[in-house]
Amino acid sequence: MTEGIEKIVPPAGSAYVVMRIAKICQQLTRNYSVMFGAIVLGFVIFIAIFAPYLDTMDPGAIDLAWRNNKPGVKHFTILPDGTVQEWTYRMGTDTLGRDTYSRVIYGAQVSLAVGFLVAMLSLAIGLVIGLVAGYIRWLDAIVLRLMDGLMAIPGILLAITMVSLVNASLLTLILAIAIPEIPRVVRLVRSIVLSIRDEPYVEAAVSVGTRLPMILLRHLLPNIVAPLIVMGTYICGSAILVEAVLSFLGVGISPETPTWGNIMAEGRLLFRIYPHNILFPGIFLAATLLAINMLGDGLRDTLDPRMRKRL
Amino acid sequence: MTDESKIQPILEIKNLTVDLPNDSDRIHAIEEISIYVDPCEILCLVGESGSGKSVTAFSVMGLLPKDQLTPSSGTIDLMGENLLEVSAKRLRELRGARMSMIFQEPMTALNPTMTCGDQINEVLVTHTSMNYAMRRAKVINILGQMQLTDLSSIADSYPHQLSGGQRQRIMIAMALVLDPVLLIADEPTTALDVTTQEQILRLIKEIQHNHETAVLFITHDFGVVAEIADRVVVMQAGRVIEQGPAKLVLKQPNSPYTKMLISSVPNFVSHCRPLTKNAPIVLATKNLCKTYVRRGLFQKTREIRAAHSVNLEIRRGATLGIVGESGSGKSTVARCIARLIDPTSGHIYLESYDIAQVSQNSLRALRSRVQIIFQDPYRSLNPRRTVGASIIEGLVNYGMSKKEAYNRACLLMPLVRIDPDVLNRFPHQFSGGQRQRICIARALAMEPDLIIADEAVSALDVSVQSQVLELLDDVRRRLNLAVLFITHDLRVAAQVCDTVAVMHRGEVVEYGEATRVFDNPQHEYTRALFAAAPGRGFDFANVSIST
Incomplete structure (x- = not known):
């Protein structure tokens, strides 16, 4: 029988947290799909930020004399002072003579902005609704029926309706894509809250007088963060795709804005003769989506091994 | 051990060592353990959690999780066959026919999507060539031996329709239907209420006597040991600390660890403490009721009275x-x-405040x-x-x-x-x-x-x-x-x-x-x-x- 005070050897809390974070980072760098996803995505982010410095021209500049050029065609301009400026259309030009290379590079900006902002927005709204619905019993039924209703409408249809009701700015587009994603986040958060709200440690917190917001924040939220990050990457990927689809259908952002979907929509008519207008933005779109999904898969396996079978 | 050497034991484990994965807190799950089970006896394997008693049972059945726990040395002899060396096919034949196991939680050990009768039937289909009528008769017969009533309706029920005690009886029936020589029971009564536990213990003892089965009974409860065991093996941290006849080990344990374990079991005699009769009442309940009402849109409203008219006082x-x-x-x-x-409804008075x-x-x-x-x-x-x-x-x-x-x-x-x-x-x-x-x-x-x-x-x-x-x-x-x-x-x-x-x-x-x-x-x-x-x-x- 131990009468005295017991000594315990393992490391103290703060040291333990540092150790744990270091271990997670180490696991992440060892995970090939995380590394591949991060590198490709990092590259896309890089070209989106530094688009003006990557030897691009104004993506909206129309040059009707140089319409429908194949990739690699050289273009000479004689400037007023007599010097000759040489310009190569690396990815050809479209039906209005715009440089496809510049448009694809600038297009990354819109795609990534839409992806990240939609993910942030739907996660934030879904998290709040899910936490409240999961913890406050009587609200649960009401919120869930609302979400079921929202889920019954095809996401793209809802987005098209919203964009055609209000004029198609970047903001309305983001809202239109984010709203159909919210029910999925709510369902995820709610299911985690339901599985944890009856844990004895939550009840213990109630019995020492912790208020509801603190219980949600302190005892429930930390369990949700990891699956939410994973969910975020999937939403980001699907948002980029939906934006491209909407632009391709001609209901996205106005056609003069360079987005990958807009460029492809533009190239659709002459696809058989000039496939480059669909090929290059298509490659970028596919690579970005692949990278994001692989990043998501890798993060899920590392951060939350139990989720492996759930999604 | 001179007098036992005449009888051939049913199960003999010699110097068995099972390794744990590399990053565990100790190297071996069980280390150099040697135990034997004689015919017609109940051997109780006792120990605290982590002592390796379940690992021992699982290695006999060949049910250790692969890649994580591997027997590294020793032998397990079941009637002269070394279970560690037989082929997977032979091991499958032995399981159920020669040795069988019952588990702690009958709800999870039974398949919820099959009727109990079908699950016992499955054992017979796998191991015998009986026709349907014979199998059915055998199932009803073994259920009867489990002291169950209304046999055919029990055979046709699903596990969730039965009580915990009935489920555990189904598990035992399934284990014994082929008359194995060895029954391994891994904490079979831990999840049950005391009154049910008593019935199940009595049943195991009776069945063991009638079928002349050897039983390896795993438990942490010395009360159960005192009730059922012929011989006892005490384990601690993967090693056998003590073994011997139950009466001797319980009354005069050799090792201080066994003595500590036994004396930690609270006595069933109430202690006398001067009652603080005039101390103030801290909490009192008056007619405290809690009724759970299950209301469904398309279902009848169901009421469950979880607590009814409870009056208590604590000083x-x-x-x-x-x-x-x-x-x-x-x-x-x-x-x-x-x-x-x-x-x-009702009142809960904390001092005088409801x-x-x-x-x-x-x-x-x-x-x-x-x-x-x-x-x-x-x-x-x-x-x-x-x-x-x-x-x-x-x-x-x-x-x-x-x-x-x-x-x-x-x-x-x-x-x-x-x-x-x-x-x-x-x-x-x-x-x-x-x-x-x-x-x-x-x-x-x-x-x-x-x-x-x-x-x-x-x-x-x-x-x-x-x-x-x-x-x-x-x-x-x-x-x-x-x-x-x-x-x-x-x-x-x-x-x-x-x-x-x-x-x-x-x-x-x-x-x-x-x-x-x-x-x-x-x-x-x-x-x-x-x-x-x-x-x-x-x-x-x-x-x-x-x-």
């Missing part, structure tokens, strides 16, 4: 025990008193006065917060500064015998007993008038259990607390309670001083409950050690 410095089987409503009462759930129906806001001011300690120490602390943060959470809620609360927690830790330096560690760095003491510290930090211990020691090993009980008692005495002690374990109740309430199906059937209730139970349910307690005639606390 300062005294311990009130509520005992009862699962589903008797004892936890419901505790949770109503702690106001974790809202009572349907807290039964007060709103959440006014309740918050009173929360600190009633604190609850839960059953499972692994889940009652938030794994993502340091234990210090968990302990001071309540104090900070009531407006104390973090620093002050932390100092208070440091002062409190010696009381629960834990070093204050470890407050910044996380819960998983502590053992079960240490965590339960941390939970006690969390409750004490609030300076409550009443502590509710809801099965607070049920998940702990006996030796740890006795430490925690002793600590709770010490704290109660020093701080003059009232304690509401909820337990299904009559021994524990006998040891700690001043007054006892026996609950059955939501009602208090007997209520009075512990000595009176234990020595002279009035209600027939109380008598049945006491009669079912395993090893009740055995005086565990006063074993001598043989030299």
Whole structure:
């Protein structure tokens, strides 16, 4: 029988947290799909930020004399002072003579902005609704029926309706894509809250007088963060795709804005003769989506091994 | 061992070592263990959690998780065949026909999508060439031997339609249908209520006698050992500490560890403590009722009376025990008193203030006065917060500064015998007993008038259990607390309670001083409950050690 005070050897809390974070980072760098996803995505982010410095021209500049050029065609301009400026259309030009290379590079900006902002927005709204619905019993039924209703409408249809009701700015587009994603986040958060709200440690917190917001924040939220990050990457990927689809259908952002979907929509008519207008933005779109999904898969396996079978 | 050598043992394990994966806290799950089971005997394998008793059973059945636990040396002989060397096909033939196993939790061990009859039938299909009518007759016959009634309807029911005791009987029937020579029972009664446990133990003993089966019975409960065992093997940390005939080991254990284990089992005799008759009443309930109403849109409304008209009183410095089987409503009462759930009707007087129906806001001011300690120490602390943060959470809620609360927690830790330096560690760095003491510290930090211990020691090993009980008692005495002690374990109740309430199906059937209730139970349910307690005639606390 131990009468005295017991000594315990393992490391103290703060040291333990540092150790744990270091271990997670180490696991992440060892995970090939995380590394591949991060590198490709990092590259896309890089070209989106530094688009003006990557030897691009104004993506909206129309040059009707140089319409429908194949990739690699050289273009000479004689400037007023007599010097000759040489310009190569690396990815050809479209039906209005715009440089496809510049448009694809600038297009990354819109795609990534839409992806990240939609993910942030739907996660934030879904998290709040899910936490409240999961913890406050009587609200649960009401919120869930609302979400079921929202889920019954095809996401793209809802987005098209919203964009055609209000004029198609970047903001309305983001809202239109984010709203159909919210029910999925709510369902995820709610299911985690339901599985944890009856844990004895939550009840213990109630019995020492912790208020509801603190219980949600302190005892429930930390369990949700990891699956939410994973969910975020999937939403980001699907948002980029939906934006491209909407632009391709001609209901996205106005056609003069360079987005990958807009460029492809533009190239659709002459696809058989000039496939480059669909090929290059298509490659970028596919690579970005692949990278994001692989990043998501890798993060899920590392951060939350139990989720492996759930999604 | 000279006289035993004449009989050929059914099962003989020699120098068996099973390795653990590399990053574990010890190298071997079991190390160099040698045990044998003779025909027609019940060998009890006893030990605390982590002692390797289940690993031993699983390695006999060849059910160890592959890649994680591998037998590295030794032999397991089942009637002359080394089970570690036979082919997978032969092992499959042996399982069920020669040796079979029953598990702790019959609900998860049975397939929920098949009827019980079909599951027993499946064993016969796999191992015999009987036709359907013969198999059906055999299934009904074996169910009859399990002392079940209404056999064909039981054979056609699904596991969830049966009670826990019936399910365990189905498991035993399935294990014995092919008349194996060896039955391995892995804590088969741990998940059952005492009265059911008693019936199942009697059944196993009877069946073992009729079928002349050798039984390897795994348990942590010395009460069960005293009830059933012919011989005992005591294990600790993967090694065999002691083995011998049950009577000898229980009465005169050779090793200090066995003696410690046995003497940690609380005695079934109520202790006498001068009752504090005129101490003020801290908490009283009057006609407390809790009814669960299940309302479905398309279903009939169902009402379940979890607690009905409960009247209890707890005085300062005294311990009130509520005992009862699962589903008797004892936890419901505790949770109503702690106001974790809202009572349907009745009154709960905390001193003179009725807290039964007060709103959440006014309740918050009173929360600190009633604190609850839960059953499972692994889940009652938030794994993502340091234990210090968990302990001071309540104090900070009531407006104390973090620093002050932390100092208070440091002062409190010696009381629960834990070093204050470890407050910044996380819960998983502590053992079960240490965590339960941390939970006690969390409750004490609030300076409550009443502590509710809801099965607070049920998940702990006996030796740890006795430490925690002793600590709770010490704290109660020093701080003059009232304690509401909820337990299904009559021994524990006998040891700690001043007054006892026996609950059955939501009602208090007997209520009075512990000595009176234990020595002279009035209600027939109380008598049945006491009669079912395993090893009740055995005086565990006063074993001598043989030299």
